[in-house]
Protein backbone atom coordinates (compact mmCIF):
# COMPACT_ATOMS: atom_id res chain seq x y z
CA UNK A 1 0.00 0.00 0.00
CA UNK A 2 1.45 3.29 -0.96
CA UNK A 3 0.19 4.92 2.21
CA UNK A 4 2.48 2.97 4.56
CA UNK A 5 5.73 3.07 2.60
CA UNK A 6 8.27 5.62 1.49
CA UNK A 7 6.95 7.26 -1.69
CA UNK A 8 9.42 5.67 -4.15
CA UNK A 9 8.76 2.20 -2.71
CA UNK A 10 5.08 2.91 -2.61
CA UNK A 11 5.15 3.58 -6.35
CA UNK A 12 6.97 0.26 -7.07
CA UNK A 13 4.61 -1.68 -4.82
CA UNK A 14 1.54 -0.12 -6.39
CA UNK A 15 2.85 -0.96 -9.89
CA UNK A 16 3.26 -4.63 -8.90
CA UNK A 17 -0.12 -4.97 -7.17
CA UNK A 18 -2.53 -7.62 -8.34
CA UNK A 19 -5.63 -5.64 -7.39
CA UNK A 20 -5.94 -1.88 -7.10
CA UNK A 21 -8.47 -0.18 -4.86
CA UNK A 22 -9.43 3.27 -6.10
CA UNK A 23 -11.01 5.13 -3.22
CA UNK A 24 -13.04 8.08 -4.41
CA UNK A 25 -14.18 10.43 -1.64
CA UNK A 26 -15.17 13.20 -4.04
CA UNK A 27 -18.89 12.85 -3.34
CA UNK A 28 -20.84 14.84 -0.78
CA UNK A 29 -19.66 13.55 2.58
CA UNK A 30 -17.75 14.34 5.75
CA UNK A 31 -15.04 11.69 5.03
CA UNK A 32 -16.23 9.90 8.16
CA UNK A 33 -16.10 6.52 6.45
CA UNK A 34 -12.44 6.98 5.56
CA UNK A 35 -11.78 7.93 9.17
CA UNK A 36 -13.78 4.91 10.35
CA UNK A 37 -11.63 2.51 8.35
CA UNK A 38 -8.55 3.59 10.31
CA UNK A 39 -10.28 2.10 13.40
CA UNK A 40 -10.93 -1.34 11.87
CA UNK A 41 -9.55 -4.28 13.85
CA UNK A 42 -11.29 -7.35 12.39
CA UNK A 43 -9.40 -7.13 10.12
CA UNK A 44 -7.41 -3.92 10.25
CA UNK A 45 -6.46 -2.03 7.12
CA UNK A 46 -2.80 -2.79 7.92
CA UNK A 47 -3.54 -6.55 7.92
CA UNK A 48 -5.28 -6.27 4.56
CA UNK A 49 -2.56 -4.20 2.94
CA UNK A 50 0.44 -6.05 4.36
CA UNK A 51 -0.91 -9.45 3.32
CA UNK A 52 -1.43 -10.87 6.82
CA UNK A 53 -4.52 -12.76 5.64
CA UNK A 54 -3.71 -15.99 3.80
CA UNK A 55 -4.70 -16.11 0.16
CA UNK A 56 -5.46 -12.42 -0.14
CA UNK A 57 -4.18 -10.94 -3.41
CA UNK A 58 -1.52 -8.26 -3.26
CA UNK A 59 -3.24 -4.89 -3.31
CA UNK A 60 -2.53 -1.20 -3.68
CA UNK A 61 -4.92 1.24 -2.04
CA UNK A 62 -5.16 4.68 -3.59
CA UNK A 63 -6.84 6.47 -0.75
CA UNK A 64 -6.78 10.28 -0.54
CA UNK A 65 -7.14 10.41 3.23
CA UNK A 66 -3.58 9.32 4.01
CA UNK A 67 -1.88 8.56 0.71
CA UNK A 68 1.67 9.87 0.34
CA UNK A 69 0.96 10.49 -3.32
CA UNK A 70 -1.59 13.10 -2.25
CA UNK A 71 0.95 15.07 -0.26
CA UNK A 72 3.90 17.32 -0.91
CA UNK A 73 6.34 14.43 -1.59
CA UNK A 74 5.04 13.43 -4.96
CA UNK A 75 2.07 15.74 -5.43
CA UNK A 76 -1.57 15.35 -6.20
CA UNK A 77 -0.85 14.84 -9.92
CA UNK A 78 0.75 11.45 -9.19
CA UNK A 79 -2.20 10.43 -7.10
CA UNK A 80 -4.89 11.31 -9.64
CA UNK A 81 -2.89 9.58 -12.38
CA UNK A 82 -4.12 6.21 -11.03
CA UNK A 83 -7.66 7.31 -11.87
CA UNK A 84 -6.62 8.35 -15.36
CA UNK A 85 -4.85 5.00 -15.81
CA UNK A 86 -8.04 3.21 -14.84
CA UNK A 87 -10.00 5.38 -17.24
CA UNK A 88 -7.55 4.51 -20.08
CA UNK A 89 -7.97 0.81 -19.31
CA UNK A 90 -4.42 0.46 -17.94
CA UNK A 91 -5.40 -0.67 -14.45
CA UNK A 92 -6.75 -4.18 -14.28
CA UNK A 93 -8.35 -5.33 -12.09
CA UNK A 94 -9.53 -2.57 -9.78
CA UNK A 95 -12.24 -2.12 -7.19
CA UNK A 96 -13.90 1.30 -7.14
CA UNK A 97 -14.83 2.48 -3.66
CA UNK A 98 -17.18 5.46 -3.57
CA UNK A 99 -17.61 7.59 -0.45
CA UNK A 100 -20.16 10.40 -0.41
CA UNK A 101 -23.43 10.97 -2.24
CA UNK A 102 -23.60 11.87 -5.92
CA UNK A 103 -25.07 15.29 -6.61
CA UNK A 104 -27.24 15.72 -9.66
CA UNK A 105 -25.17 17.91 -11.98
CA UNK A 106 -27.92 17.94 -14.61
CA UNK A 107 -30.19 20.30 -12.66
CA UNK A 108 -28.22 23.51 -13.29
CA UNK A 109 -26.66 25.36 -16.16
CA UNK A 110 -23.22 26.25 -14.74
CA UNK A 111 -20.72 25.27 -12.06
CA UNK A 112 -20.55 21.90 -10.35
CA UNK A 113 -21.48 20.46 -6.96
CA UNK A 114 -18.66 17.95 -6.45
CA UNK A 115 -15.46 17.07 -8.26
CA UNK A 116 -12.21 15.17 -7.94
CA UNK A 117 -8.98 16.11 -9.75
CA UNK A 118 -8.73 17.88 -13.09
CA UNK A 119 -9.39 16.75 -16.61
CA UNK A 120 -5.96 16.95 -18.34
CA UNK A 121 -7.62 17.72 -21.67
CA UNK A 122 -9.45 20.81 -20.41
CA UNK A 123 -7.71 21.70 -17.15
CA UNK A 124 -11.18 21.86 -15.62
CA UNK A 125 -12.31 19.92 -12.52
CA UNK A 126 -13.73 16.45 -13.18
CA UNK A 127 -17.14 16.02 -11.65
CA UNK A 128 -17.65 13.12 -9.29
CA UNK A 129 -20.53 11.90 -11.42
CA UNK A 130 -18.26 12.00 -14.50
CA UNK A 131 -15.74 9.74 -12.75
CA UNK A 132 -18.54 7.30 -12.04
CA UNK A 133 -19.65 7.45 -15.69
CA UNK A 134 -16.10 6.74 -16.84
CA UNK A 135 -14.92 4.15 -14.30
CA UNK A 136 -17.94 2.09 -13.23
CA UNK A 137 -18.01 0.02 -16.41
CA UNK A 138 -14.25 -0.71 -16.12
CA UNK A 139 -14.27 -1.71 -12.44
CA UNK A 140 -14.44 -5.33 -11.35
CA UNK A 141 -16.55 -4.23 -8.38
CA UNK A 142 -18.13 -0.98 -7.19
CA UNK A 143 -18.51 -0.55 -3.45
CA UNK A 144 -20.58 2.28 -1.97
CA UNK A 145 -19.37 2.99 1.57
CA UNK A 146 -21.37 4.91 4.15
CA UNK A 147 -25.01 5.97 3.97
CA UNK A 148 -24.32 8.97 1.72
CA UNK A 149 -22.82 6.81 -1.03
CA UNK A 150 -25.28 3.96 -0.58
CA UNK A 151 -28.61 5.79 -0.31
CA UNK A 152 -27.92 9.53 -0.34
CA UNK A 153 -27.93 10.09 3.43
CA UNK A 154 -28.07 13.52 5.00
CA UNK A 155 -27.30 15.39 1.76
CA UNK A 156 -30.30 13.79 0.11
CA UNK A 157 -32.83 15.02 2.70
CA UNK A 158 -36.04 16.71 1.61
CA UNK A 159 -35.38 20.29 0.58
CA UNK A 160 -31.75 19.77 -0.44
CA UNK A 161 -30.53 21.89 -3.38
CA UNK A 162 -28.13 19.38 -4.99
CA UNK A 163 -30.49 16.53 -5.90
CA UNK A 164 -27.99 14.21 -4.17
CA UNK A 165 -28.43 10.45 -4.41
CA UNK A 166 -26.65 7.20 -3.66
CA UNK A 167 -24.63 5.16 -6.16
CA UNK A 168 -27.50 2.69 -6.86
CA UNK A 169 -29.82 5.64 -7.59
CA UNK A 170 -27.21 6.97 -10.00
CA UNK A 171 -26.08 3.78 -11.75
CA UNK A 172 -29.38 1.91 -11.31
CA UNK A 173 -30.34 -0.63 -8.64
CA UNK A 174 -29.98 -3.49 -11.09
CA UNK A 175 -26.55 -2.36 -12.32
CA UNK A 176 -23.85 -5.03 -12.53
CA UNK A 177 -20.09 -4.71 -12.97
CA UNK A 178 -18.31 -6.32 -15.90
CA UNK A 179 -17.60 -9.24 -13.53
CA UNK A 180 -21.32 -9.60 -12.83
CA UNK A 181 -21.26 -8.10 -9.33
CA UNK A 182 -24.10 -5.84 -8.17
CA UNK A 183 -23.17 -2.59 -6.43
CA UNK A 184 -22.13 -3.55 -2.91
CA UNK A 185 -23.60 -1.16 -0.32
CA UNK A 186 -22.16 -0.91 3.18
CA UNK A 187 -24.22 1.81 4.89
CA UNK A 188 -23.69 3.52 8.22
CA UNK A 189 -23.29 7.15 9.24
CA UNK A 190 -20.44 6.63 9.66
CA UNK A 191 -19.87 3.10 8.49
CA UNK A 192 -18.89 0.48 11.04
CA UNK A 193 -15.10 0.07 10.66
CA UNK A 194 -15.09 -3.74 10.60
CA UNK A 195 -18.18 -3.98 8.38
CA UNK A 196 -16.19 -2.08 5.79
CA UNK A 197 -12.88 -3.91 6.16
CA UNK A 198 -14.65 -7.29 6.22
CA UNK A 199 -16.62 -6.49 3.06
CA UNK A 200 -13.45 -5.34 1.29
CA UNK A 201 -11.71 -8.57 2.27
CA UNK A 202 -14.65 -10.62 1.01
CA UNK A 203 -14.57 -8.82 -2.33
CA UNK A 204 -10.79 -9.24 -2.63
CA UNK A 205 -11.17 -12.99 -2.06
CA UNK A 206 -13.93 -13.01 -4.63
CA UNK A 207 -11.77 -11.14 -7.15
CA UNK A 208 -9.05 -13.75 -6.46
CA UNK A 209 -11.55 -16.51 -7.25
CA UNK A 210 -11.59 -17.80 -3.67
CA UNK A 211 -15.09 -16.84 -2.55
CA UNK A 212 -18.58 -17.29 -4.02
CA UNK A 213 -20.75 -14.37 -5.11
CA UNK A 214 -21.18 -11.98 -2.21
CA UNK A 215 -24.68 -12.48 -0.70
CA UNK A 216 -26.59 -9.19 -0.64
CA UNK A 217 -30.07 -8.27 0.58
CA UNK A 218 -32.64 -6.33 -1.47
CA UNK A 219 -31.00 -3.04 -0.45
CA UNK A 220 -27.63 -4.41 -1.71
CA UNK A 221 -26.17 -4.78 1.81
CA UNK A 222 -24.07 -7.86 2.75
CA UNK A 223 -26.62 -10.23 4.24
CA UNK A 224 -24.43 -11.59 7.00
CA UNK A 225 -23.84 -8.06 8.35
CA UNK A 226 -27.33 -6.56 7.98
CA UNK A 227 -29.60 -9.60 8.36
CA UNK A 228 -30.60 -8.86 11.98
CA UNK A 229 -32.05 -5.83 13.69
CA UNK A 230 -30.31 -3.60 16.22
CA UNK A 231 -32.89 -4.76 18.77
CA UNK A 232 -32.04 -8.43 18.23
CA UNK A 233 -28.45 -7.76 19.26
CA UNK A 234 -29.00 -5.05 21.87
CA UNK A 235 -27.76 -5.42 25.44
CA UNK A 236 -30.98 -3.74 26.58
CA UNK A 237 -33.42 -6.07 24.82
CA UNK A 238 -34.23 -7.86 28.09
CA UNK A 239 -35.60 -4.59 29.50
CA UNK A 240 -37.78 -4.08 26.40
CA UNK A 241 -39.19 -7.55 26.75
CA UNK A 242 -40.14 -6.75 30.35
CA UNK A 243 -41.68 -3.41 29.40
CA UNK A 244 -39.05 -1.56 31.44
CA UNK A 245 -38.23 1.69 29.68
CA UNK A 246 -35.73 4.47 30.40
CA UNK A 247 -37.30 7.87 31.08
CA UNK A 248 -34.01 9.75 31.03
CA UNK A 249 -30.52 9.35 29.64
CA UNK A 250 -28.10 7.57 31.91
CA UNK A 251 -30.56 4.76 32.68
CA UNK A 252 -29.52 1.18 31.88
CA UNK A 253 -33.04 0.35 30.62
CA UNK A 254 -34.46 0.18 27.09
CA UNK A 255 -34.25 3.47 25.21
CA UNK A 256 -37.26 3.08 22.92
CA UNK A 257 -39.32 5.80 24.62
CA UNK A 258 -36.36 8.17 24.24
CA UNK A 259 -36.37 7.64 20.49
CA UNK A 260 -34.57 4.35 19.75
CA UNK A 261 -35.54 2.84 16.37
CA UNK A 262 -33.62 -0.40 17.05
CA UNK A 263 -36.58 -2.83 16.68
CA UNK A 264 -36.95 -2.02 12.96
CA UNK A 265 -33.38 -1.22 11.88
CA UNK A 266 -31.02 -3.60 10.08
CA UNK A 267 -27.64 -3.16 11.74
CA UNK A 268 -25.18 -5.36 13.64
CA UNK A 269 -23.47 -2.62 15.65
CA UNK A 270 -24.78 -3.53 19.14
CA UNK A 271 -23.79 -7.15 18.54
CA UNK A 272 -20.40 -6.33 17.13
CA UNK A 273 -19.44 -3.34 19.30
CA UNK A 274 -17.95 -0.27 17.70
CA UNK A 275 -14.17 -0.49 17.95
CA UNK A 276 -12.52 -3.81 18.79
CA UNK A 277 -15.82 -5.14 20.15
CA UNK A 278 -16.39 -2.25 22.56
CA UNK A 279 -19.38 0.14 22.44
CA UNK A 280 -22.24 0.09 19.94
CA UNK A 281 -24.95 2.80 20.06
CA UNK A 282 -27.73 1.55 22.42
CA UNK A 283 -25.31 -0.65 24.36
CA UNK A 284 -23.61 2.49 25.61
CA UNK A 285 -26.68 4.70 26.00
CA UNK A 286 -27.22 6.20 22.54
CA UNK A 287 -30.56 5.77 20.78
CA UNK A 288 -30.45 4.10 17.36
CA UNK A 289 -31.30 6.75 14.77
CA UNK A 290 -31.44 4.19 11.93
CA UNK A 291 -28.38 5.43 10.07
CA UNK A 292 -28.00 2.24 7.99
CA UNK A 293 -31.47 2.47 6.45
CA UNK A 294 -32.35 3.74 2.96
CA UNK A 295 -35.03 6.01 4.50
CA UNK A 296 -32.48 7.74 6.77
CA UNK A 297 -32.78 10.44 7.96
CA UNK A 298 -36.18 11.73 6.81
CA UNK A 299 -38.24 8.67 7.72
CA UNK A 300 -36.84 8.58 11.26
CA UNK A 301 -37.19 12.21 12.27
CA UNK A 302 -37.62 13.98 14.57
CA UNK A 303 -34.89 12.14 16.44
CA UNK A 304 -35.23 11.68 20.20
CA UNK A 305 -39.05 11.37 20.11
CA UNK A 306 -40.64 8.01 20.75
CA UNK A 307 -40.89 6.34 17.32
CA UNK A 308 -44.50 6.53 16.17
CA UNK A 309 -44.39 2.97 14.86
CA UNK A 310 -43.28 1.68 18.26
CA UNK A 311 -46.30 2.87 20.27
CA UNK A 312 -48.45 -0.22 19.80
CA UNK A 313 -45.64 -2.66 20.53
CA UNK A 314 -44.33 -0.73 23.55
CA UNK A 315 -47.86 -0.43 24.98
CA UNK A 316 -48.27 -4.19 24.58
CA UNK A 317 -44.81 -4.78 26.02
CA UNK A 318 -45.62 -2.51 28.99
CA UNK A 319 -48.83 -4.42 29.80
CA UNK A 320 -47.31 -7.86 29.34
CA UNK A 321 -43.99 -6.81 30.88
CA UNK A 322 -45.58 -5.47 34.10
CA UNK A 323 -47.05 -8.91 34.82
CA UNK A 324 -43.91 -10.75 33.71
CA UNK A 325 -41.66 -8.52 35.84
CA UNK A 326 -43.68 -9.26 38.99
CA UNK A 327 -43.58 -13.00 38.32
CA UNK A 328 -39.88 -12.87 37.62
CA UNK A 329 -39.19 -10.87 40.79
CA UNK A 330 -40.96 -13.56 42.79
CA UNK A 331 -39.01 -16.30 41.00
CA UNK A 332 -35.71 -14.45 41.42
CA UNK A 333 -36.34 -14.14 45.15
CA UNK A 334 -36.91 -17.92 45.36
CA UNK A 335 -33.86 -18.78 43.28
CA UNK A 336 -31.64 -16.45 45.26
CA UNK A 337 -32.10 -18.70 48.30
CA UNK A 338 -30.10 -21.87 48.95
CA UNK A 339 -31.99 -25.16 49.33
CA UNK A 340 -33.13 -25.67 52.93
CA UNK A 341 -31.12 -28.89 53.58
CA UNK A 342 -27.78 -27.04 53.67
CA UNK A 343 -27.52 -26.55 57.46
CA UNK A 344 -25.56 -27.47 60.54
CA UNK A 345 -26.81 -29.90 63.19
CA UNK A 346 -27.25 -33.64 63.69
CA UNK A 347 -30.12 -34.07 61.22
CA UNK A 348 -29.61 -34.84 57.49
CA UNK A 349 -32.52 -33.42 55.52
CA UNK A 350 -31.25 -33.81 51.96
CA UNK A 351 -33.76 -36.57 51.17
CA UNK A 352 -31.05 -39.24 51.09
CA UNK A 353 -32.34 -42.75 51.73
CA UNK A 354 -29.93 -45.02 53.54
CA UNK A 355 -29.44 -48.27 51.60
CA UNK A 356 -27.18 -50.24 53.91
Ligand code: SF4
Pocket residue numbers: 230231232234235236237238240253254255256260261262263282288
Ligand atom coordinates in the same frame (compact mmCIF):
# COMPACT_ATOMS: atom_id res chain seq x y z
S1 SF4 B 1 -32.53 0.31 23.41
FE1 SF4 B 1 -33.39 0.18 21.31
S2 SF4 B 1 -32.47 -1.64 20.39
FE2 SF4 B 1 -32.10 -1.74 22.60
S3 SF4 B 1 -33.79 -2.95 23.42
FE3 SF4 B 1 -34.46 -0.81 23.50
S4 SF4 B 1 -35.53 -0.44 21.57
FE4 SF4 B 1 -34.36 -2.32 21.32
Ligand code: SF4
Pocket residue numbers: 188189230265266267268269270280281282287288289290291292293
Ligand atom coordinates in the same frame (compact mmCIF):
# COMPACT_ATOMS: atom_id res chain seq x y z
S1 SF4 C 1 -27.21 1.06 15.95
FE1 SF4 C 1 -28.49 2.49 14.76
S2 SF4 C 1 -27.51 4.50 14.95
FE2 SF4 C 1 -26.03 2.92 15.58
S3 SF4 C 1 -24.83 2.43 13.72
FE3 SF4 C 1 -26.54 0.98 13.79
S4 SF4 C 1 -28.19 1.93 12.61
FE4 SF4 C 1 -26.71 3.55 13.07
